[in-house]
Structures are given as structure tokens and as C-alpha cells.
Amino acid sequence: YVVNSHSHNDHIRGNQTFPNDIKIISTTRTRELIEEWEPLDIAEEKKYAPTRYSYYDSLYNSFSGDKLSREYQQILMWRPYYETLLNSHLEIKTRLPDTYFDSIQNFDGPNRRIQLISKGPGHTESDLILYLPDDKIIFSGDLIFNKCHPYMPHGSISNWKNWLDYMNSLEVNTIMPGHGEIGAKKLINHMKNYLLNLEISASNLHKYDQSIEKIGMVPIPDEYKDWWFDRFYVMNLKFAYEVSKKVEKE
Template sequence: MRSKLAIVFALLFILSCKVERPIEIESVNFEFIELEKGVYSCIHKFGGKAICNVGIVDNGKETIVFDSFLSPDVAEELLEALNEMNLSPVKYVVNSHFHNDHIRGNQVFSEAVKIISTARTSEIIEEEEPLQIAYEKENAPARLAYYDSLYKSFNGDTKSREYQQILMWKPYYEILSNSHLKVKTRVPDMFVDSIHNIDGPDRRIQLVSKGQGHTESDLVLYLPDDDIIFTGDLVFNECHPYVPHGNISKWKT
């Protein structure tokens, strides 16, 4: 089985020299940061249930969502927030790779929304997600009990790395313990295996795949006019990358 319960908390990392501006959206799970007009990062809050981060890009004609969270419930909350932000209609959701925390919000988007990934990522999702969900049903409750006990007994520095790890894994396993009840796997139906442009009147958008890296097949979203790139898990911030499904030599290039 490709995906194990030990999957590291996934990070979507945004490379940009722009000034970040918070957006007033109330949520215990995530916060919005405006990178440019029509370009946002939606960042997981420690202790919340977003788990990964999400990118939002409005090209002036349609909105593209980059990755879709682990929890369908949090993805629903994201949709509600987007409806309040006066953006163009969501037309595409991009899955950067196959890990569960980047794809399980797919199901909340309407059938009119295209789900984009590489062809190989789509194949892996279709093959592995049923096995992964069955594995979580069997094993996640015990992991949740372990982290719940750590949380209840913790009496150290709440700013410590140790406590931050507990705040990350406890909600992660809460979600996985119920995944077999809530997840209806939606497999990507549009594929990009080199470069694909989704341009609008406000900006150019490029989806780019260079093949193997963090996984067998990764996809990034690049905004050449804004000097911003959404990388999925090809870049990690302040923690060691998760590498079991990756190719280190190709990742570096």
C-alpha cells in the first residue's frame, strides 16, 4: 500500500516576494492570505482539520483551487468562504499529487468542476484510495487514542515542537477514523503531463508537471506574471520532507 497512516502533515508552500495580507474569514481550521488581487493561500491552523494548505487563483474568468484538503467537511467550509469572496466561479480543482490530504475534498465540488491531475496520479488515486480508507478504518482509531492521551496528559510548553506535533496529529487521526463513513473518492478526470495553460483576462496560469519528485507524479501551479508558484509537497517549510513515495534525485532537479 502506497499511503500509510504515517504520512507527514502535508504542506503547500508558496514562493513569492509579494506582501501577504490576511483576509477576514473566521475559521478554526484555516486562514486566508491574499498574495495578489485574486490570488490566495488558504493555510492550515494548528489544531484544525484542514491538514494541508490550499491555493486559490482567480484569472478573471474562472477560479482554480489547488488541492482540496483531507476533510470533506473542511472543503465544504472552504466552498462557503469562496462564495463570500466575490470570486469568479470555480471551474477547476487541481490535485498536486495522490496523498489523501490533498484530494479528499474533491467530492464537495459540483460535477461541472473539472478535477485535474497527472494521468499517473489519477491512476494511483483510483487504485489505492479504497485500500487506504480500509486501512484507516482498521488502524486510525488506535492512533487517535494515542494522540488523545498525549494531548490530555501534556503539561509542558505549549509553544514547543512536541506540543505542535500533538496538535497536528490528533485532528489528523480524528478525520481518518471517520473517513470510511464520509469519503466518496472522486478521481481526477482531466490530465496534465507536461504544461497546460488556463489563461484569463487578469492573469496567465500554467500547470506544470516534471514527472517524479515528492511522488511518482507531481503537478505545480505557476503564475508567471505574479511571480508565484504553488508547489504542493515539492517544498516543505520548517520540517523534513516526506520521502517514501519520492525520487530524491529527480526531486532535486
């Protein structure tokens, strides 16, 4: 079996490398999202990947500063990402999941018990985690990032927090996050605090009648300024701001 935790391209495009007799598992909604969005995403990537690769390649070739700096490390991260994305379009073939679970499914093998758990939206419209109860390990997908800003606009902040509360209720020693290094259970609370911090910041912006255009000037809080994928922070804050406005109207 292969498990797709959610529908984003970096979590599902490896499907095509597995033999046809390997079952690809996801939620029903994740399968629908892959089928709907992958053709559109690939078409958009073909437009922007060459430009973004050229941009980071030029930065790489012209860089003359400290190669241990954050600035250079960012270049080393994004340049090969866009190069690989660009080259992948020559051979990418979308393989859809063929097996679906929308609640809890148990797999009792001879040496290990596994639970696949879906509780609806969170990071996306539908997320799935893999839990090993005897080993006390969670494969969280992108519901948890370790020292990386998550991408939030495809999800639901309130449901995401519910997901994290649920994972906190499980016996867990180890988290395998969607991005970042393996960590301990405290990563769950780190992720929830990030969401709460965003909600408070967005609520304050709305409370003091700040326009959404000014969000780009809001600095990343000190506790998150060294996290990777920092460009997502403004996107996330805008998303939380729109959610805050909607709640206020209701």
C-alpha cells in the same frame, strides 16, 4: 477547475466537495495512482486511525508540562489530524480526476495567466505544479515543504532535485508550499539542500558499512531538528540509504 498536485490523500480528498461540473485536473499517472491506492489507504486508515487517535488523546488529557513546549504542540497537531481522519471515513467518497495534462498547459484568462507544469516523478511518481508567471507565484504541491520534513519514499530523489532546479529557473517571488507557511524563492534551495544532506548522510552510512538498523540512531541534523513531521526523517534516510546501495551496485 480544481488541480490535484499529486495522489496523496491530504491533497485529493477535497475533490468530493466540488460540484460535478467542476473539472478535476491531474496528470494521467496521478489519476491511476488515486484509483489504485485510495481503496487500500482507506482500508488501512480504518485500522490504525482509532489507535493513533486514542494514543494522542491520552497524551493530551494527561499532559501536565509546558503547554508552549514542542512536545505539546506536536500533540495539538496529531490529535485532531487522527480524529478528523477517523471521522472522515463515515462520508469519504473518492472522486477521480477527469482532465489530464502531462507536460505544460496554458490557461489565459482575462486577468491572469496560469501554467500547469508536469515533469514526471519527484515527490511521487507524478507531480504537477501551478505557476502564475505574471504574479511570479508557484503552487508547488509537496515538491516543497517549509520547515517540515517531506515524506520521500514514494518519490525519486534525483528527479525531485531536477524539479527544484527547474523551479529555480523560473521567475518566482512567492512559493505556496505543500506544507508550511508561504515563503520566498529561497524555499526551493532549502528543499534541495535537505535532499542533498540526506544523500550525503546515506552515502556515508553505506560507505562505512553501517546497517540500515542503525539509521534509527542517527540524529536529525541541527538545521532540521525543529522542522515539523520529524518522524519522517528516519524514513527518508532509510529510503536514501537504499537508493545509495542500489547506485553503488550499478
